[in-house]
Amino acid sequence: MWRWMVVGAWLLLAGCASTHDTMVQQGYPPAFADGFQDGCGSGRQAAGSITGQFTKNVPRYLKDKQYSTGWDDGFRQCQASVQNHNNDDWATQHGDDRERAWQQQKTQGEGRAYHP
Known part of the structure; x- marks a missing residue:
């Protein structure tokens, strides 16, 4: 359930304004928002996202x-988000197996019980 809330939040952020613009509107310093945006893309790439x-x-x-604090936060959050998504996919696939x-x-x- 929480995964859909995170996805929904990301879609809202991506739908109307960039993550950077939304963060600045919410009161984050522009340097932090710059770092977060750069770190987020880096974290997704590090986790294997295309x-x-x-x-x-x-x-x-x-x-x-x-900037460095924003970059570190963005990297960790986005890397973890992609890894959680990948883990959920793996668990679903192997759970089906x-x-x-x-x-x-x-x-x-x-069959053995009915046909001894």
Whole structure:
């Protein structure tokens, strides 16, 4: 359930304004929002998403505390979001395999019980 809320929030952010613009409107410093946007794309890319691109303004990261904090936050949050999505997909796929194996085992057991 919470996953759909996160996806909905991202769609709202992406639908009307960029993440950067939305964060600035919510009162975040522009440097933090710049870093968050760069870090988020980098985190998605690091987690294996095709929608992310690694972006890091290294000189700014080293000199601007707000940019570096935003970059770190964006990286961690977006990387975790993609990894959670990937883990859910894996669990669904392998859960289905286990369900099929259990159903097959149950059917075979019934067959042996009815036809000794």
